[in-house]
Amino acid sequence: MVDVVVKKSSIENLGLFAVRDFKKGEVVLRWDLSHELQKKDIIKLPEKEKKYVSFHEGKYILIQEPSRYINHSCDANTKAEHFCDIAVRDIKKGEEITADYTEEGDLLGKTVPCHCGSKHCKKDLRL
Numbered sequence: 449m450v451d452v453v454v455k456k457s458s459i460e461n462l463g464l465f466a467v468r469d470f471k472k473g474e475v476v477l478r479w480d481l482s483h484e485l486q487k488k489d490i491i492k493l494p495e496k497e498k499k500y501v502s503f504h505e506g507k508y509i510l511i512q513e514p515s516r517y518i519n520h521s522c523d524a525n526t527k528a529e530h531f532c533d534i535a536v537r538d539i540k541k542g543e544e545i546t547a548d549y550t551e552e553g554d555l556l557g558k559t560v561p562c563h564c565g566s567k568h569c570k571k572d573l574r575l
């Protein structure tokens with residue numbers, strides 16, 4: 449892991465930060481796909497693991513470290529595409545890597561308040 453580092457975040461506890469500049473469209477992180485789940489397995493996961501399940505391109509993936517530390521932002525600087533996190537704008541060294549979790553759909557049927565601090569904040573997150 450040379451491109452990103454886990455550090456204390458102002459959004460929530462720990463976050464993932466860029467240790468170099470990324471250009472718009474560049475792959476920031478490739479997902480670890482070693483933990484693909486079936487839908488029926490998700491319900492058996494411990495409660496604290498469930499929030500790390502992502503439904504993406506027809507697969508349920510249990511997100512591994514360090515991707516787990518990516519915080520949500522309503523004004524995210526990455527998007528998920530083909531099991532990678534892609535920069536949607538230029539990201540500067542030292543910036544926190546964020547993703548918009550609401551785009552991954554309504555997996556848990558839960559709504560939690562958002563604290564991302566963006567001026568475009570949607571306030572409620574559907575997970």
Ligand SMILES: [Zn+2]
Nearest residue numbers: 522562564569
């Ligand atoms: Zn927000």
